[in-house]
Amino acid sequence: MWKQIYKVKNYNQQITFYFKMAKSSFEYVKTFEADDTLLPNTWIVIRLDGKCFHKFSEDHNFSKPNDLRALKLMNYSAFTVMREFNDVTLSYGQSDEYSFVLKKQSSLYKRRASKLLTTINSKFTAAYVYFWSKFFSAENLKYPPAFDGRIVLYPIEENLIDYMKWRQADVHINNLYNTTFWTLVLKGKLSPMQVFCYTFRQNTVFLAQYHQIKMKYCFKNST
Amino acid sequence: MWKQIYKVKNYNQQITFYFKMAKSSFEYVKTFEADDTLLPNTWIVIRLDGKCFHKFSEDHNFSKPNDLRALKLMNYSAFTVMREFNDVTLSYGQSDEYSFVLKKQSSLYKRRASKLLTTINSKFTAAYVYFWSKFFSAENLKYPPAFDGRIVLYPIEENLIDYMKWRQADVHINNLYNTTFWTLVLKGKLSPMQVFCYTFRQNTVFLAQYHQIKMKYCFKNST
Amino acid sequence: MWKQIYKVKNYNQQITFYFKMAKSSFEYVKTFEADDTLLPNTWIVIRLDGKCFHKFSEDHNFSKPNDLRALKLMNYSAFTVMREFNDVTLSYGQSDEYSFVLKKQSSLYKRRASKLLTTINSKFTAAYVYFWSKFFSAENLKYPPAFDGRIVLYPIEENLIDYMKWRQADVHINNLYNTTFWTLVLKGKLSPMQVFCYTFRQNTVFLAQYHQIKMKYCFKNST
Amino acid sequence: MWKQIYKVKNYNQQITFYFKMAKSSFEYVKTFEADDTLLPNTWIVIRLDGKCFHKFSEDHNFSKPNDLRALKLMNYSAFTVMREFNDVTLSYGQSDEYSFVLKKQSSLYKRRASKLLTTINSKFTAAYVYFWSKFFSAENLKYPPAFDGRIVLYPIEENLIDYMKWRQADVHINNLYNTTFWTLVLKGKLSPMQVFCYTFRQNTVFLAQYHQIKMKYCFKNST
Numbered sequence: 035m036w037k038q039i040y041k042v043k044n045y046n047q048q049i050t051f052y053f054k055m056a057k058s059s060f061e062y063v064k065t066f067e068a069d070d071t072l073l074p075n076t077w078i079v080i081r082l083d084g085k086c087f088h089k090f091s092e093d094h095n096f097s098k099p100n101d102l103r104a105l106k107l108m109n110y111s112a113f114t115v116m117r118e119f120n121d122v123t124l125s126y127g128q129s130d131e132y133s134f135v136l137k138k139q140s141s142l143y144k145r146r147a148s149k150l151l152t153t154i155n156s157k158f159t160a161a162y163v164y165f166w167s168k169f170f171s172a173e174n175l176k177y178p179p180a181f182d183g184r185i186v187l188y189p190i191e192e193n194l195i196d197y198m199k200w201r202q203a204d205v206h207i208n209n210l211y212n213t214t215f216w217t218l219v220l221k222g223k224l225s226p227m228q229v230f231c232y233t234f235r236q237n238t239v240f241l242a243q244y245h246q247i248k249m250k251y252c253f254k255n256s257t
Numbered sequence: 258m259w260k261q262i263y264k265v266k267n268y269n270q271q272i273t274f275y276f277k278m279a280k281s282s283f284e285y286v287k288t289f290e291a292d293d294t295l296l297p298n299t300w301i302v303i304r305l306d307g308k309c310f311h312k313f314s315e316d317h318n319f320s321k322p323n324d325l326r327a328l329k330l331m332n333y334s335a336f337t338v339m340r341e342f343n344d345v346t347l348s349y350g351q352s353d354e355y356s357f358v359l360k361k362q363s364s365l366y367k368r369r370a371s372k373l374l375t376t377i378n379s380k381f382t383a384a385y386v387y388f389w390s391k392f393f394s395a396e397n398l399k400y401p402p403a404f405d406g407r408i409v410l411y412p413i414e415e416n417l418i419d420y421m422k423w424r425q426a427d428v429h430i431n432n433l434y435n436t437t438f439w440t441l442v443l444k445g446k447l448s449p450m451q452v453f454c455y456t457f458r459q460n461t462v463f464l465a466q467y468h469q470i471k472m473k474y475c476f477k478n479s480t
Numbered sequence: 481m482w483k484q485i486y487k488v489k490n491y492n493q494q495i496t497f498y499f500k501m502a503k504s505s506f507e508y509v510k511t512f513e514a515d516d517t518l519l520p521n522t523w524i525v526i527r528l529d530g531k532c533f534h535k536f537s538e539d540h541n542f543s544k545p546n547d548l549r550a551l552k553l554m555n556y557s558a559f560t561v562m563r564e565f566n567d568v569t570l571s572y573g574q575s576d577e578y579s580f581v582l583k584k585q586s587s588l589y590k591r592r593a594s595k596l597l598t599t600i601n602s603k604f605t606a607a608y609v610y611f612w613s614k615f616f617s618a619e620n621l622k623y624p625p626a627f628d629g630r631i632v633l634y635p636i637e638e639n640l641i642d643y644m645k646w647r648q649a650d651v652h653i654n655n656l657y658n659t660t661f662w663t664l665v666l667k668g669k670l671s672p673m674q675v676f677c678y679t680f681r682q683n684t685v686f687l688a689q690y691h692q693i694k695m696k697y698c699f700k701n702s703t
Numbered sequence: 704m705w706k707q708i709y710k711v712k713n714y715n716q717q718i719t720f721y722f723k724m725a726k727s728s729f730e731y732v733k734t735f736e737a738d739d740t741l742l743p744n745t746w747i748v749i750r751l752d753g754k755c756f757h758k759f760s761e762d763h764n765f766s767k768p769n770d771l772r773a774l775k776l777m778n779y780s781a782f783t784v785m786r787e788f789n790d791v792t793l794s795y796g797q798s799d800e801y802s803f804v805l806k807k808q809s810s811l812y813k814r815r816a817s818k819l820l821t822t823i824n825s826k827f828t829a830a831y832v833y834f835w836s837k838f839f840s841a842e843n844l845k846y847p848p849a850f851d852g853r854i855v856l857y858p859i860e861e862n863l864i865d866y867m868k869w870r871q872a873d874v875h876i877n878n879l880y881n882t883t884f885w886t887l888v889l890k891g892k893l894s895p896m897q898v899f900c901y902t903f904r905q906n907t908v909f910l911a912q913y914h915q916i917k918m919k920y921c922f923k924n925s926t
Contacts, residue, residue, distance in 0.1 A: 058430075060423035063416060067409050069515035073742065075858045085376060114401060148374060152406035153308060155375045156382040160401030163386040178337065178383030183375035186290050189744045189858035193286060200283035207281075292738035296519065298635045412521045412635035504876075506869035509862060513855050531822060560847060594820060598852035599754060601821045602828040606847030609832040624783065624829030629821035632736050639732060646729035653727075 070147040077138050077188040078145070079197060080154050084130030085180040091130075093176055098220070099212035107162060107169040108132060114161035115154055122154070126198060128205040130181075132158065135194065147185050155183040293370040300361050300411040301368070302420060303377050307353030308403040314353075316399055321443070322435035330385060330392040331355060337384035338377055345377070349421060351428040353404075355381065358417065370408050378406040516593040523584050523634040524591070525643060526600050530576030531626040537576075539622055544666070545658035553608060553615040554578060560607035561600055568600070572644060574651040576627075578604065581640065593631050601629040739816040746807050746857040747814070748866060749823050753799030754849040760799075762845055767889070768881035776831060776838040777801060783830035784823055791823070795867060797874040799850075801827065804863065816854050824852040 072078060084090065096104050112125045112132050121140040126133050134154055136142065143149040159181050166175045188194045218224050295301060307313065319327050335348045335355050344363040349356050357377055359365065366372040382404050389398045411417040441447050518524060530536065542550050558571045558578050567586040572579050580600055582588065589595040605627050612621045634640040664670050741747060753759065765773050781794045781801050790809040795802050803823055805811065812818040828850050835844045857863040887893050 058423055058426040060419040060426060063409075063411070063420040063423050066411060066416065066520055067407065068519070069517065071515065073514070073745075073856055073858065074512055075862060076742075076745075082375075085379070148407045149405050151371060151375060152305075152378045153403055155379055156308070156405065157401060157403040159379040159382045160386050160403055163383050164398065164401040175387065178380065178387040180376055180380040180383055182372050182379065184290065184371045186286075187742055188286070188289060189742065193289065193744060196283040197286040200281055200286050203281040203283060289743055291742070292740065294738065296522070296633055296635065296737070297735055298639060299519075299522075410519055412519065416521060504869055504872040506865040506872060509855075509857070509866040509869050512857060512862065513853065528821075531825070594853045595851050597817060598751075598820060598824045599849055602754070602824055602851065603847065603849040605825040605828045606832050606849055609829050610844065610847040621833065624826060624833040626822055626826040626829055628818050628825065630736065630817045632732075634732070634735060639735065642729040643732040646727055646732050649727040649729060 072145040072147050072150075072185070073187055074145065075138060075189075077191075077194045078136040078140065078150065079186045079188060079194070080134045080136070080151055080183055081186070082132045082134075082155055082158055082181040082183045085182055087130040087179075090179055094170070094173055098216040099209065103169045103173075104130075107165060110165050110169065111158050111161035114165070115158050118157060119154065126201060128201065129208065131201075133197075133201060151183050151185045155181055295368040295370050295373075295408070296410055297368065298361060298412075300414075300417045301359040301363065301373065302356055302409045302411060302417070303359070303374055303406055304356045304409070305354060305378055305381055305404040305406045308405055310353040310402075313402055317393070317396055321439040322432065326392045326396075327353075330388060333388050333392065334381050334384035337388070338381050341380060342377065349424060351424065352431060354424075356420075356424060374406050374408045378404055518591040518593050518596075518631070519633055520591065521584060521635075523637075523640045524582040524586065524596065525579055525632045525634060525640070526582070526597055526629055527577060527579045527632070527647075528601055528604055528627040528629045531628055533576035533625075536625055540616070540619055544662040545655065549615045549619075550576075553611060556611050556615065557604050557607035560611070561604050564603060565600065572647060574647065575654060577647075579643075579647060597629050597631045601627055741814040741816050741819075741854070742856055743814065744807060746860075746863045747805040747809065747819065748802055748855045748857060748863070749805070749820055749852055750800060750802045750855070751824055751827055751850040751852045754851055756799040756848075759848055763839070763842055767885040768878065772838045772842075773799075776834060779834050779838065780827050780830035783834070784827050787826060788823065795870060797870065798877065800870075802866075802870060820852050820854045824850055 091101070091104070108127050108130070112127055112134070115134060116122050116125055119134075119136075119142065121136045121142045122134045123137050124135040136150070143153070159179070162181075163175065163178060186197075188197060314324070314327070331350050331353070335350055335357070338357060339345050339348055342357075342359075342365065344359045344365045345357045346360050347358040359373070366376070382402070385404075386398065386401060409420075411420060537547070537550070554573050554576070558573055558580070561580060562568050562571055565580075565582075565588065567582045567588045568580045569583050570581040582596070589599070605625070608627070609621065609624060632643075634643060760770070760773070777796050777799070781796055781803070784803060785791050785794055788803075788805075788811065790805045790811045791803045792806045793804040805819070812822070828848070831850075832844065832847060855866075857866060
């Protein structure tokens with residue numbers, strides 16, 4: 035194994051020095067690493083998701099149902115990822131999740147799943163912590179958060195589009211429920227318990243009537 | 258799919274409310290996610306590695322060959338991971354890498370590889386950024402760093418021990434070279450170019466003679 | 481790619497001729513093949529199972545509950561596999577299934593899962609058809625049968641032993657039911673329908689009383 | 704686990720009887736089986752390849768370079784596979800290999816890789832042995848042969864077409880070399896050694912001139 039140790043710019047030429055690693059007798063353990071190269075010519079989607087963000091959002095006084103500062107920070111973290119990785123061609127987020135779509139032909143990190151997944155997840159997480167104060171100013175970050183991630187392949191455009199529609203439908207559904215719920219609690223002066231007991235079937239109607247919130251379009255895409 | 262929306266403590270009883278998600282017609286895309294459950298009864302090792310830390314360490318004026326602040330921050334980030342995940346039974350780091358060993362019987366996240374790998378990597382990264390100023394004080398963090406990660410299984414104790422020995426031998430080898438190199442540059446007043454041209458074979462001897470640094474023990478574990 | 485085309489023995493020396501393949505522009509499709517190397521230092525178990533052998537056994541007049549000719553043919557096919565593959569260290573079969581255990585350290589076919597699985601499955605199948613007449617003499621093989629196969633890894637001896645116990649318990653359970661059922665049909669002169677309607681709970685008792693078959697030991701290993 | 708034990712046709716209705724398996728305490732070993740479901744909406748290609756067919760063809764006096772009986776038996780075995788598995792939509796073979804293409808939407812065996820691969824490989828192998836005498840008549844099958852198999856996914860039609868072109872180019876290249884070689888040996892009265900030493904560069908020209916065999920078209924598809 036050759037290991038790079040020093041890079042020097044000399045008369046406009048960059049020279050990199052390597053030395054050959056002495057190979058230890060324990061190096062056989064490297065053979066236990068499995069190859070996780072992803073199928074070529076498929077769309078690679080990486081979806082990140084906040085870990086325990088119910089608690090995290092309460093601990094940091096996120097306004098309900100949506101906290102603009104939090105959404106902006108998510109977007110900015112995604113922007114940081116996209117600025118760094120040119121192969122990420124599209125990203126889409128909601129609440130505490132974000133999806134990144136890599137170009138079909140991407141050969142970034144030789145399409146090794148773990149490398150792609152962890153590097154993007156790590157950069158996103160670092161950006162989230164690094165830029166926290168840019169968006170939350172007075173509200174201090176109380177502890178380091180975490181995001182999990184997964185990687186999924188989609189062979190054709192139609193599947194990828196349906197993936198995006200799936201996440202978008204999810205936003206609408208979540209938003210409908212969250213907005214309904216929190217409007218009843220915050221503006222309707224009901225306790226959460228009352229909302230559940232009393233308005234199980236009525237809340238959509240109620241919300242529309244009293245608070246002029248229209249949510250008809252939400253279920254257009256769902257069955 | 259049932260989604261948790263609200264948790265409430267009521268007369269010492271915690272009640273969690275769920276609503277059933279309207280299932281969208283796009284949800285079939287979820288079937289494209291591959292199962293990545295890890296083989297039971299094996300040691301799970303997760304190794305993280307700083308991305309482009311050659312540049313990162315220069316950009317943040319790390320002292321060479323070893324920066325104590327940087328090493329302490331790495332350790333503290335690892336400590337943060339271990340405090341949160343009880344199934345991590347051992348961790349070991351050097352330079353810009355860290356390995357975490359999970360208990361053989363761990364069923365954390367049902368042993369799903371991506372979930373384990375990304376959650377631990379993300380928590381480590383967040384801690385690194387979050388606790389930066391605790392160790393680097395005056396030196397500002399200029400941009401969010403990133404760590405990649407990989408997951409490897411070891412069936413028996415012997416393989417796991419050899420893994421630890423492998424990483425340890427790697428520390429020694431790296432340290433020998435780095436210490437030799439930077440001593441010649443910093444104390445020997447040679448340019449990096451001179452070091453490479455002039456001392457290719459002599460540097461170990463030179464270093465020992467002039468700078469009283471003993472490195473005999475370094476190769477004990479390697480062949 | 482070098483392809484072997486001719487082997488010749490010349491003055492006690494074996495010479496193999498190769499020619500270099502012209503590389504076609506379509507060869508990139510080879511990169512779509514996934515690496516399926518199995519984790520080192522684990523027991524590799526390959527289990528084969530007859531496809532639609534309920535029907536196959538009826539079509540070939542297997543005597544019930546057990547056909548000695550069929551069992552002997554299974555054993556002989558397994559023997560053929562073991563004679564050819566030295567790395568198979570243990571095999572165990574029942575009814576229409578057979579398990580093969582490879583040495584923990586085996587590097588046969590570089591531990592590639594598909595290669596190991598298909599080669600052993602194919603050799604077994606070929607032997608089953610090839611040696612059919614050796615055991616079934618008068619009974620002609622009416623059509624080519626098929627066996628499916630799967631590959632499982634076991635990290636330690638205890639897991640492997642439990643695997644063998646699991647398959648053995650399965651034999652006993654199957655045999656208990658089959659022997660009970662067919663004794664009632666063949667010796668008890670009941671129709672299969674009667675057996676199910678009338679003896680759902682009684683058949684074990686019945687069988688023991690009337691036909692002196694003892695099956696107490698069968699459930700020793702099960703909960 | 705429910706296990707089917709008996710099927711009976713009763714008044715035009717087929718009734719299947721099941722009994723619930725007593726679950727043994729060893730059954731946990733089943734959790735060691737990995738899920739190998741293939742990515743949906745991709746072309747599944749299964750390629751089989753004769754094991755040690757250089758030796759096998761010599762042992763069974765295959766005529767060189769091509770044995771018509773052997774090719775017909777390969778085709779008939781593939782036909783047997785296609786007749787049984789409707790999801791196999793295309794198959795293509797040469798020499799001792801055969802490729803089977805499953806429909807993109809196939810959900811056969813829930814797209815489990817091992818199940819698909821082994822069942823098709825096993826059926827092919829069984830057919831090869833079963834129908835041997837139909838094509839080889841006097842030439843007895845001396846021992847059971849074996850085929851290995853692999854499974855590859857292709858996301859789009861273009862990749863699948865290139866796969867077929869790749870295999871076809873391979874036929875032509877192999878045929879060119881084999882025909883050249885064996886013509887020189889069998890008609891040119893040269894020893895294999897002479898062919899290699901003397902005609903390394905000349906043989907294509909030689910073959911065309913003396914034996915009226917045209918092979919120009921062979922390299923059309925290759926670079």
